[in-house]
Amino acid sequence: MTSSTTSTQVRLARRPVGEPADSDFTIDTAEVPALGDGDVLLRTIYLSLDPYMRGRMSDAKSYAAPVELGDVMVGSTVCEVVESNAESRPVGTYVLAFTGWQSHAVVPARQTRRLDPATAPISTALGVLGMPGFTAYAGLLQIGKPQEGETVVVAAAAGPVGSAVGQIARAKGARAVGIAGGAEKVKILRDVYGFDEAIDHRSPEFAAELKAATPDGVDVYFENVAGTVGEAVVRRMNTYGRIPVCGLVADYNATEPREGAEPGPALLRRVLTKSLTIRGFIQDEFVAEHHADFLREMGGWVGAGTVQYREDVVDGLENAVDAFRGLLTGRNVGKLLVQVGEDPSRT
Amino acid sequence: MTSSTTSTQVRLARRPVGEPADSDFTIDTAEVPALGDGDVLLRTIYLSLDPYMRGRMSDAKSYAAPVELGDVMVGSTVCEVVESNAESRPVGTYVLAFTGWQSHAVVPARQTRRLDPATAPISTALGVLGMPGFTAYAGLLQIGKPQEGETVVVAAAAGPVGSAVGQIARAKGARAVGIAGGAEKVKILRDVYGFDEAIDHRSPEFAAELKAATPDGVDVYFENVAGTVGEAVVRRMNTYGRIPVCGLVADYNATEPREGAEPGPALLRRVLTKSLTIRGFIQDEFVAEHHADFLREMGGWVGAGTVQYREDVVDGLENAVDAFRGLLTGRNVGKLLVQVGEDPSRT
Numbered sequence: 001m002t003s004s005t006t007s008t009q010v011r012l013a014r015r016p017v018g019e020p021a022d023s024d025f026t027i028d029t030a031e032v033p034a035l036g037d038g039d040v041l042l043r044t045i046y047l048s049l050d051p052y053m054r055g056r057m058s059d060a061k062s063y064a065a066p067v068e069l070g071d072v073m074v075g076s077t078v079c080e081v082v083e084s085n086a087e088s089r090p091v092g093t094y095v096l097a098f099t100g101w102q103s104h105a106v107v108p109a110r111q112t113r114r115l116d117p118a119t120a121p122i123s124t125a126l127g128v129l130g131m132p133g134f135t136a137y138a139g140l141l142q143i144g145k146p147q148e149g150e151t152v153v154v155a156a157a158a159g160p161v162g163s164a165v166g167q168i169a170r171a172k173g174a175r176a177v178g179i180a181g182g183a184e185k186v187k188i189l190r191d192v193y194g195f196d197e198a199i200d201h202r203s204p205e206f207a208a209e210l211k212a213a214t215p216d217g218v219d220v221y222f223e224n225v226a227g228t229v230g231e232a233v234v235r236r237m238n239t240y241g242r243i244p245v246c247g248l249v250a251d252y253n254a255t256e257p258r259e260g261a262e263p264g265p266a267l268l269r270r271v272l273t274k275s276l277t278i279r280g281f282i283q284d285e286f287v288a289e290h291h292a293d294f295l296r297e298m299g300g301w302v303g304a305g306t307v308q309y310r311e312d313v314v315d316g317l318e319n320a321v322d323a324f325r326g327l328l329t330g331r332n333v334g335k336l337l338v339q340v341g342e343d344p345s346r347t
Numbered sequence: 348m349t350s351s352t353t354s355t356q357v358r359l360a361r362r363p364v365g366e367p368a369d370s371d372f373t374i375d376t377a378e379v380p381a382l383g384d385g386d387v388l389l390r391t392i393y394l395s396l397d398p399y400m401r402g403r404m405s406d407a408k409s410y411a412a413p414v415e416l417g418d419v420m421v422g423s424t425v426c427e428v429v430e431s432n433a434e435s436r437p438v439g440t441y442v443l444a445f446t447g448w449q450s451h452a453v454v455p456a457r458q459t460r461r462l463d464p465a466t467a468p469i470s471t472a473l474g475v476l477g478m479p480g481f482t483a484y485a486g487l488l489q490i491g492k493p494q495e496g497e498t499v500v501v502a503a504a505a506g507p508v509g510s511a512v513g514q515i516a517r518a519k520g521a522r523a524v525g526i527a528g529g530a531e532k533v534k535i536l537r538d539v540y541g542f543d544e545a546i547d548h549r550s551p552e553f554a555a556e557l558k559a560a561t562p563d564g565v566d567v568y569f570e571n572v573a574g575t576v577g578e579a580v581v582r583r584m585n586t587y588g589r590i591p592v593c594g595l596v597a598d599y600n601a602t603e604p605r606e607g608a609e610p611g612p613a614l615l616r617r618v619l620t621k622s623l624t625i626r627g628f629i630q631d632e633f634v635a636e637h638h639a640d641f642l643r644e645m646g647g648w649v650g651a652g653t654v655q656y657r658e659d660v661v662d663g664l665e666n667a668v669d670a671f672r673g674l675l676t677g678r679n680v681g682k683l684l685v686q687v688g689e690d691p692s693r694t
Contacts, residue, residue: 226615240632245619248612264614265595265605268573271627272592278625280618285587 005032005041008317010101012067016057019328024057025073025321032104035085040109042079042097044340047317048126049075049324051224051249073101076131078115078122080344089114094345096125101320103340117345120302127160127335128302128309129295131283135246136164137294138286140222141172143244143279148173150219153236155201155229156249158185160309160335163193165222167307168298170194174220177213179229181330188333192308201229210236217241225249231262237274245280249328310334352379352388355664357448359414363404366675371404372420372668379451382432387456389426389444391687394664395473396422396671398571398596420448423478425462425469427691436461441692443472448667450687464692467649474507474682475649475656476642478630482593483511484641485633487569488519490591490626495520497566500583502548502576503596505532507656507682510540512569514654515645517541521567524560526576528677535680539655548576557583564588572596578609584621592627596675657681 006029016024035041052064056074059066067074077100081093086109089095095112099105115122120129127133146152152169156162157178166176166189178195180186181202189198197213199206210232217238223230226248234243271278301307312332314323320338327336353376363371382388399411403421406413414421424447428440433456436442442459446452462469467476474480493499499516503509504525513523513536525542527533528549536545544560546553557579564585570577573595581590618625648654659679661670667685674683 223615226612230615231611245615248615248619258610258612262611263605264578264609264611265573267611267614268570268577268592268595268625268627271625272595273627275627275629275632276625277627278615278618278623280615280620280622280624282622285622 005104006030007032007102007104009072009103010317010320011072012057012069014069015059015066016054019325020054020057020321022321027318032106035083035106036108037085038108038110039085039106040081040089040095040112041083042077042095042099042105042107042112043082044077044079044099044103044105045094045343046078046123046126046313047075047101047320047338047340048077048130049320049327049336049338050132051247051327053324054249054328074098075100076126077340078125079105079112080341084109086110094122096130101317101338103317120299122343122345123311123313123337124302124309126337127311128164128307129298132160132335133164133298133309134287134291134294135283136161136222137168137298138283138290139244139246139281140165140168140220142286142290143277143281144220144222144242146172146174146220149175151175151177151214151216152220152222153177153179153214153218153233154222155179155225155233156247156330157193157195157198158188158333159224161224161246162222163189163309163334164298164307166193166195167301169220170196171301171306177210177218179210179225179233185330185333188310192310194308207232220244222246223248227258228260234267234270237270237276239274241274241276243276243278245278246283311337313337313339315339352451353377354379354449354451356419356450357664357667358419359404359416361416362406362413363401366672367401367404367668369668374665379453382430382453383455384432385455385457386432386453387428387436387442387459388430389424389442389446389452389454389459390429391424391426391446391450391452392441392690393425393470393473393660394422394448394667394685394687395424395477396667396674396683396685397479398594398674400671401596401675421445422447423473424687425472426452426459427688431456433457441469443477448664448685450664467646469690469692470658470660470684471649471656473684474658475511475654476645479507479682480511480645480656481634481638481641482630483508483569484515484645485630485637486591486593486628487512487515487567489633489637490624490628491516491567491569491589493519493521493567496522498522498524498561498563499567499569500524500526500561500565500580501569502526502572502580503594503677504540504542504545505535505680506571508571508593509569510536510656510681511645511654513540513542514648516567517543518648518653524557524565526557526572526580532677532680535657539657541655554579567591569593570595574605575607581614581617584617584623586621588621588623590623590625592625593630658684660684660686662686 094115154165178189224247441462501512525536571594
């Protein structure tokens with residue numbers, strides 16, 4: 001029966017220079033292979049688009065190997081099992097998988113995690129209860145360690161990681177200051193996510209507004225943006241401040257050094273004179289020890305409405321590249337998903 | 348009787364631009380004040396010269412207030428009590444104090460720590476068993492956290508902090524790689540301090556030699572130098588590497604940004620892709636919790652010969668400024684002390 005199943009696939013054709021172009025990718029169809037023992041055939045419902053993917057398109061040295069030219073772009077997906085050689089995953093099961101930018105894939109069942117549509121919408125496994133939510137949770141709590149009454153600042157604060165950082169900080173008794181680009185997002189920070197202060201980094205008075213929003217300085221800066229915004233926040237750090245570094249999206253597309261960027265020695269001088277901690281991390285390192293806590297605690301907050309989330313769903317794989325460009329430039333609000341196939345769990 | 352006691356004093360006359368000049372200081376004598384209740388009159392035997400003093404000469408924002416123009420330069424000293432209004436510190440007692448660049452001073456006895464010349468030479472209270480030794484001990488063990496078999500790199504490795512870092516690392520089962528300037532110091536690293544590898548940063552093949560000396564990469568880089576040497580080591584860091592930042596002596600005299608210095612964003616990218624920890628510190632923050640352990644453990648190592656130390660003693664306060672210049676450019680080897688008065692404990 002699967003002999004006739006084809007998968008629509010987005011493959012990396014060239015390594016993008018700067019902003020990814022449509023011509024850096026191909027879209028084609030291919031037959032899916034036959035199922036081996038323990039395999040499942042998955043139909044993709046949602047594909048998650050995340051900033052880390054820009055790094056995988058490049059062959060610069062990083063924490064993960066790049067996608068090879070000609071290979072299907074990687075990515076997390078929520079799928080439905082449509083054929084199964086694994087008892088644990090009968091047909092009709094919803095799963096979290098890592099099948100990438102394609103409509104169908106055959107994978108070992110053990111590489112999937114079962115999702116229960118009764119406890120939370122299945123799409124949240126890619127957002128607030130998935131990797132972005134866990135990135136916020138682990139980085140903020142394990143590295144940032146916000147104490148009651150301390151000030152936590154996060155940029156890209158309307159995004160899936162930033163919005164979770166702010167809400168978790170508040171749940172732990174800290175003061176949350178969010179930075180985002182544009183009046184619409186700033187309004188969402190206040191009205192949807194409940195940040196104590198929200199600032200527009202596009203404002204000509206940004207530095208003064210940041211200062212006014214952090215009268216007691218900054219104790220934790222969750223760095224997922226870098227660039228001039230990050231530099232402005234780092235100048236406001238208090239002694240013993242902590243800076244979890246989870247992303248540098250402002251510099252991901254950079255092909256040459258940003259003019260006026262603060263030199264490394266000046267950054268180290270701040271680190272020394274303020275006894276700062278800067279710590280890079282990828283959420284993977286915390287999974288074994290903290291993921292179960294995350295699902296329990298964050299699941300509780302989401303269920304209780306303490307933590308809010310938003311999703312931006314773009315229709316069709318053919319629009320994934322353009323949507324991804326928008327992600328890097330801050331075009332969308334909320335967790336960016338590509339709807340690859342219909343979601344029967346959504347009534 | 349003290350009415351006739353005068354103190355020879357080195358005062359800051361101007362804020363140095365770049366390297367401190369003789370004309371930035373004055374040397375004069377002044378009468379010491381009368382002793383109040385609980386005070387002692389101290390005669391300075393040794394004055395410690397340390398890199399942090401360059402920061403105190405400047406009024407740039409830092410972790411400590413600058414020395415005011417016209418004030419006596421600050422500094423740690425080992426002194427003898429020559430007159431006492433405090434029962435706990437009879438005449439003839441040796442003490443550690445913070446009386447600065449002068450020959451005599453009146454201070455409250457409680458601002459001094461008693462030294463026992465029978466357990467260790469009193470000068471070591473300014474070096475291996477003093478602030479430099481504790482800086483190495485606390486920064487390496489609390490932030491660097493070297494594990495058995497890991498590679499620890501330190502620059503200015505022949506200096507009082509660096510030599511202690513290397514020897515403590517080895518005492519804890521790690522591999523110690525030392526960097527110093529010039530063949531004489533490199534030989535001392537191997538022969539006196541027992542580093543596993545020693546490299547001359549003046550070598551034209553420095554980068555290649557560093558690579559050869561760290562075939563498994565670098566797990567801990569104890570940063571007390573910065574500059575191009577620091578950048579070269581940071582490039583060799585392993586995933587989850589730790590960088591305690593205790594000094595940036597290569598940039599202390601800098602009046603403008605070093606040409607070719609790595610930009611901050613490039614440093615942050617390394618932090619992110621390697622999940623590095625960079626943590627600035629001043630030894631003060633660890634005193635309450637770890638200083639007693641330090642005196643016990645380090646005292647034991649020094650007594651057993653596990654940890655070696657060297658002192659460079661310069662004679663006379665009038666030579667302190669020149670000696671301090673030499674400290675910043677790496678002229679001396681070992682802990683730099685000024686002999687301000689005779690040491691009766693040395694037989």
